[in-house]
Amino acid sequence: MFRFVNMFGGSPLNRLSWLRTSHHFLNAIITLPESKWVLFNAGQPLVSSAPSSQLRLAYLSTTNVLPFLGPQPFFGQAQAVGAIVTDQATSNVTDAARHHPQSLRISFLGMYEKNEGEGASVLPTSEFSSATSAVEALKRLGGIPYFAMDVADLVSEGQFTEEEILKTLQKDAPDTYYWSEPRALMTGLDQFTAGVFACARSLADWNYRNKFCPGCGSKTYSMWGGWKLSCMTLLPWAEKTDKKPCPSGKGLHNYAHPRTDSVVIMLAVDETGEKIIMGRGKRFPDKFYSALAGFIEPGESLEDAVVREMWEEAGVRVSNLRYHSGQPWPYPANIMVGFYARADSAQPIRVDLDNELVDARWFTREEVLAVLNHTSFRSNKELSESFGDDKGDDPKKVLAEQAAVTADEPPFKMPPATAIAGVLIRDWAEGRIKFDRIQTANL
Amino acid sequence: MFRFVNMFGGSPLNRLSWLRTSHHFLNAIITLPESKWVLFNAGQPLVSSAPSSQLRLAYLSTTNVLPFLGPQPFFGQAQAVGAIVTDQATSNVTDAARHHPQSLRISFLGMYEKNEGEGASVLPTSEFSSATSAVEALKRLGGIPYFAMDVADLVSEGQFTEEEILKTLQKDAPDTYYWSEPRALMTGLDQFTAGVFACARSLADWNYRNKFCPGCGSKTYSMWGGWKLSCMTLLPWAEKTDKKPCPSGKGLHNYAHPRTDSVVIMLAVDETGEKIIMGRGKRFPDKFYSALAGFIEPGESLEDAVVREMWEEAGVRVSNLRYHSGQPWPYPANIMVGFYARADSAQPIRVDLDNELVDARWFTREEVLAVLNHTSFRSNKELSESFGDDKGDDPKKVLAEQAAVTADEPPFKMPPATAIAGVLIRDWAEGRIKFDRIQTANL
Incomplete structure (x- = not known):
């Protein structure tokens, strides 16, 4: 089973990419007590000072980051704050959408399957067709979900100061947390964490830095658990203007997906x-x-x-x-x-x-x-x-x-x-x- | 000298990438009588019906396309229409810039060197340090320059109708030109033209479809002979607003360059x-x-x-x-x-x-x-x-x-x-x- 793997490659996570469009799936896993988070502040990862002098990537729980996630539902948001998109209104522009102001963009990185090989996590989308079925399916879905986000927008939008963010994250934490120059972290990365970090940083960075549609200049919003961006003018409840329809509305091409x-x-x-x-x-x-x-x-x-x-x-x-x-x-x-x-x-x-x-x-x-x-x-x-x-x-x-x-x-x-x-x-x-x-x- | 080359690969052109920043170089080559152009209309290539039934990519001369190129200078435009950026005002945001309204974006694809191997075209940027030296250097620079552009903006901006564009291009042309579904052209491509077409279409498409800055939503403009896009707010003569500086102004990362x-x-x-x-x-x-x-x-x-x-x-x-x-x-x-x-x-x-x-x-x-x-x-x-x-x-x-x-x-x-x-x-x-x-x- 030879496969040459360089540092940052060989991600340990099952990305479950076919479940990214399901808000039932994402809403079910995000609040699991075992979920882990990797955080960034304008691209700088949150690290902890471990007993040794080496920096280590900090993994947080959903409880730690809950104050920053905005209103529920976290995924599949409908027009009104607090409402979930109905199955009837679900379309290719509402798939696991987060579009309300003050909703940080969240990236679902994948699941770490402790029992890999037993196929515990290999469930098709159809098993997550409703909130109820998602909860049932989740019981058969083994593994630890990993998420990432960049919190810098909380500061620029005036919701929190940098100090408040760090103080909230630090609550009950055993180590001291701080934001690190991203390359300074490299020696603190074992193969597992290097794979998680590489995906987390590229995806969080893309979500953080691409706020406007290259086709029409309107704001963008997050879909597919952080794996797709769409133009606000395409939301069914967007105000119709005299402007031409956004060119990203047809075919999508490479407006919508992360670049590498x-x-x-x-x-x-x-x-x-x-x-x-x-x-x-x-x-x-x-x-x-x-x-x-x-x-x-x-x-x-x-x-x-x-x-x-x-x-x-x-x-x-x-x-x-x-x-x-x-x-x-x-x-x-x-x-x-x-x-x-x-x-x-x-x-x-x-x-x-x-x-x-x-x-x-x-x-x-x-x-x-x-x-x-x-x-x-x-x-x-x-x-x-x-x-x-x-x-x-x-x-x-x-x-x-x-x-x-x-x-x-x-x-x-x-x-x-x-x-x-x-x-x-x-x-x-x-x-x-x-x-x-x-x-x-x-x- | 084995190198496996699939269709669309193995470009026959010397891209001369280090000369893309030089408006002296680009302005000198664009009006050469031997320059060839590949045109698109919203991604559809201009083709001609050859004697056989096969479609062929149409190559035009600068004379053919001159009515669509906007005001001179074509590259290195200064604040006023018709003025060229001075050597003193040249900076990393004015390198071969085209930013005036009604200036279609132009992509310089490279030179076909008939005498490849003799190194005729291997001239460093320093040889093109002024308009005069560019003309001198050009005499020693062998080859046929290739350019590409997408004319669709002329229609959407109300400068020409589709019929006027095609009629202008058709002037004195031996064959009948029309816009083709891009994949329908594929059997009309020999290895040389397939390489030119692949570069032309990807670059023209990127210039045509990326009109707004993903970082701040402002308009973008063309630089580097079509190989770079920059945010209008970064031009030295841009109106300063209360908005935060565009994040693409620092580091640039992958806002600015074509994606693949x-x-x-x-x-x-x-x-x-x-x-x-x-x-x-x-x-x-x-x-x-x-x-x-x-x-x-x-x-x-x-x-x-x-x-x-x-x-x-x-x-x-x-x-x-x-x-x-x-x-x-x-x-x-x-x-x-x-x-x-x-x-x-x-x-x-x-x-x-x-x-x-x-x-x-x-x-x-x-x-x-x-x-x-x-x-x-x-x-x-x-x-x-x-x-x-x-x-x-x-x-x-x-x-x-x-x-x-x-x-x-x-x-x-x-x-x-x-x-x-x-x-x-x-x-x-x-x-x-x-x-x-x-x-x-x-x-």
Whole structure:
């Protein structure tokens, strides 16, 4: 049952995606005593200081967060506050909708099934066709539901101050909670929590930052347990205006769903298999080198993007591509896709084209192994604190975030294995992925 | 120099992405007599009826489209209509900006370099630092520039009627032009034009349909030769209001750039290597079966999405994943990513979970080969015309679009090799991709 899983991948939750449209299901699970919540404040996760010095993602209960959830029903809200949409009025624009002012957007991440394999949680939507049946079905549905939300709107809407929010959350909590720079948390993530965090952060961020319809400029509202956004003008009880109907009302296309931006990240391996190209971004830490990377563009395959980026950034033509694996990167919503490619090392390297790199060069296996064996990596925590504030979602900056440096100064530095760049480098250097010698005429 | 390229991939153009921010460069190339244009009307491409009955994508010259381009300068517009932004006023919100009303959004797709390999077009941004140097550099820059735009806003803004637009374009044209349902064009695309079309359609669609800022609801404007959108409130001469600053002004993240939505598409191969799972979507044509598919979600690797979708749609657990290739799919902006996976065929198949499929079952190599060898495929044109109107971007519907059917009715039908699903099926059935027999205990 081999499946290579990078950090942030391999989510431990059953997403139960087909139940997201059911407000009966969502309303039934949200108040379960075992439900767990991951909170953000404008993208910063709530963390606790554990007995060790490491930050840990804070998991809260529904009781903890109840003051912030707005009026019931939480999902499937009808026109009037406090009313639930009737089965007759249920349509594709009211599926598990939350649209009342002062209703924070809530994301249902999935269920952790303790008895996985027994199929306890595998229930179709039809079992949740009414509030009553939902309660019955719930008894046969094993697992712990996970939710996420971003509380920043409570402050901007004047409902609570930041201090009031933190004080409410802190009530009866054993540890001290605070909002953390999101990358500072990374070393406190085990594989389970990294998977929960990656989904939670990307989804909460998307809900928090997409408040207006790109098609018509009206406000948006939340549906499908946080997995869909719709335009207010489409609600059946919306005031009709003279404006043209919102273009998102027909077909929906990609107005409505969360986006994930693909980034290719790749190592060019020379004709002997013994050298790779790494580069230094403008904002990388001193002496830090990594795999080259870049966003995929419209009308490109992943392979096309690898070829284009290697050429734009390093002036090098590559071929014979080889896929490695993918890694979700929730800053805010990327998927890093790792490749190897082959290149003729006789080609000159030039970095003056897109001007993203200050240097790019060939490294031998010997050089890379010397650094890998030499290094005592500084913790990600220290590292990420050294990087300052907002890096946007530029993959070159993201790579710098993933940097690792050593105490006793090797000749250069490279990313850790928690980032796919580090995995690509190690798998080549340590021979887990082998490359034949090829004729340069075939490159 | 092996690189597997699916239809729509392998763009023939040098995108020169680092020159997109230079209005000197863009203004210099747009009026070249050799520049070619691809036009859309609310997503429908302009096509011509060639001597054969096949539709062909129409390529126009700048002279043809000049009446629709709005006031000069076309790129790098300053506050006043007709004025160009000064070098002093150039900033990251004015880079190649088009923001005046009645300026259609224009996308620069790239250059076709006839002398590829000689590096004629490899000029860095620094060579285009002024209008004068741009003209000089242009003489050394070989190639044919390609542009795209969607003219639908001319009609909605009352500048032209649909008839006037078509009549203007038709002037002196040898063939008859008209707007085509985008999938009806597919059989008229050679590899070169398919690559141009995929980029053109996704980019023109994104510019046409994203008129408002998701962060604050203000209008957006075009930058970077059509590759970036920014919020009007960020222009230096924007009227300052009491509203909070637009959140897209800090970090930008993924407000500003075109999105591409990843779809995984996969075949489960059984423990013997001799059987695969295919399914029938609700809206598929009669007897049509294909690979299962679904959008990647936040916090997932591509591999995670394959595992989840196989389970949600067919109730089957898969492992031992194997990447095949990717295919851009410009309806409107997807990247299809093809995988194989292994599954124990003793597992029951169930399609009642997410309810997307009406059927899914195992097919033997013998059954699949019989259909592949039996079939005389109907043309994509006929097929796509049989599919009616807007399918949205649901990959299950997209698959149906890719269907092929036969005249003499084989027992079932499958997608053509112009779609990655068809490639995955053929590469397995015809033994180009081999699978070992494995013990079910390892699945």
